[in-house]
Amino acid sequence: MSITAFCNATLVCPVAGVRDGGVLVRDGIIVAAGTIDIPADADVVDCAGKTLGPGIVDLGVFAIDRHAFRTGGIVRVALMPDGRPVLDDPGVVQRAALIGKPDLWIHPIAAATRGLAGAEMAEMAICASAGAKAVGTGKGWIADSGVMRRVLAYARDLDIAVVAHAEDGGLTQGAVATDGETATRLGLAAAPAIAEALAVARDLMLAEDTGARLHLRQVTTAAAFDLIRAAKRRGVAVTCGITPAHLHLSDIAVSDFRTYAHLSPPLRAESDRQAALAAVADGTIDVLASGHDPKGPEEKRLPFADSTPGMAGAETLLPLALMLVRDGRVTLDRLFALLAANPARVLGLDTGTLEPGKAADLMLFDADTPWQVDGTAFSGGGANTPFDGLPVQGRVLRVWKGGREI
Template structure:
């Protein structure tokens, strides 16, 4: 990549998830941030007057199933963690290297290695070689590892590399062929119901196995009050456990499935209102570390089916920022907390660069108006897929510009 020329920002609100919240400027040089706050601008350096807009680190989306560059750019996401559920599966170092070679233009891509061969849960993949090839973590993919002995072996092996294991926490036998959370909505609609305890069982199992192995564990999504309580208790014991959630589980509940709206068919399914409120509280108090989009584009053919036959998943990388800002406004969560869940926290957990406004950090930044009102318009999304349950939702936040390695990739300045 050709090095970007120097660039300065002035009259900005500087905000990141590490505690920076002040008026000032920022200087980018050589693809990195060289100064923050009260800056001295060298002669001849182009300067952007932010006029009070908020300058933040570029977002890090730690759970995507497809590289969607246009959508990421339009959403202020400058760094992605790619799940191993690809074709072919990311269970081989050659596949990891291929992602790294092809996926760095306009968005940084960090592949996660498959925990088991073909993500079938039967035999460990060559995770050590995949880590050496550049994978930033090991993931079980869209499903949990059913066999506890294999999961323990994986965690023990990962401990030797000080590698992060990312788990999908749903007991496979309890959720097989289910499509909606067990409760009134599933009953009224006649849908195969998914017991919420299926998540709690796997969260409890994987936490205990990780503690026994002394390994680092990240639970990709926690969506029930009981699961969040388990994570909170594990953190209190000093376990190396972190967790994430998607905007859908923070802003929607099981009632979104009424009308058999297949765009609201997700995995895990949307939960009860009590569980939704528990996820919001988990973000507020820091139990939930990460807000990730779970970006999983589906075609109309995948979704224009009876609810029980439709594929789960939603596009999300482009709507991550406005939905998170809307959460901050509506749920009275500090903006720094929400921003940290999409910047500093995933950078720390996945050990990837960026996520902060600091001298020496990558010059990945976004310029936003966090209070501007807007509306999600599925027809205007940059992603070729349109499967979002948020179409028409009033939101907060407007993106004015995106810079990756000091080079502007979105906006007009």
């Protein structure tokens, strides 16, 4: 039996709030939090007044990047199906679910359709039995409403969520930016922001009709947030997420053809960015994720229209998220609901808090450590961050998975 006592910490828990105290872990499971009695045979970790919280559950990454995840305090990731090969086969899903253990738990999101082509449904039930925790449409939209309805109905019967990309592909095909002044001035192929609201409206209606659980991975426009608020009031089982990029940057960030700011969905107008901040504050947004999608120079150092969208977001997720706390948008415990408890709930995982009985997936961090984002210094596999040069605060110090330091 192994016993570890974490003492002299500022605890942050989405359920119990923020308080001073400690955490007692026995055989990888939290047995007490707050004021604890330390057994004589316990290994003691002095947190020196730093903040101890649940490890991050990152919902929707596109690559397994162990060093970046460890640096970012991420202990579990939900892997998107857009890999090579696509996660539409139970053997591939099972392998993906096992390759990270014990240091990193990977929860595959299986492809909803074969090859993510949006036509023939994949073997969702078999993939779920192989370890998939959700099914998803990947980076694209299922244009056929009949197929999407069948996906949602089948997922409802399996009691797993459908993770959907919310952009109408008929409007966004070939586009690399959001229609507006910036795209017009730069001569970039652009799609109207309403492409998102159109996709959200259809998928919400289908989710309401089938009773399925729908998670919209990234929602970035005011019109879409209004639709989601109304759906939640009606009792639709919908959740939505966002990345720090769409909270802290607008389409102005691409003004000098910065390919590191070429994202999917593209950066939006400042009015939509402000709407996103309001949606975080009022609880419309449930999940804050990194959208980690590292790209090499061969994919980014190209003309903007030819570059590949994506950003390396794992190592900057925590400091960029802490900006929301410092700006008074959310409390620290609510932030960890966005980073850990809520994504765990979407995936059906019993983790993401410091409650007794939960796995001891813990992160110790200093919320005040200042540093400057430098993509070339990242420990992971990509330097493509649109936040290069930005001064931030907050560093992960130590990480434990199941009570074992990694």
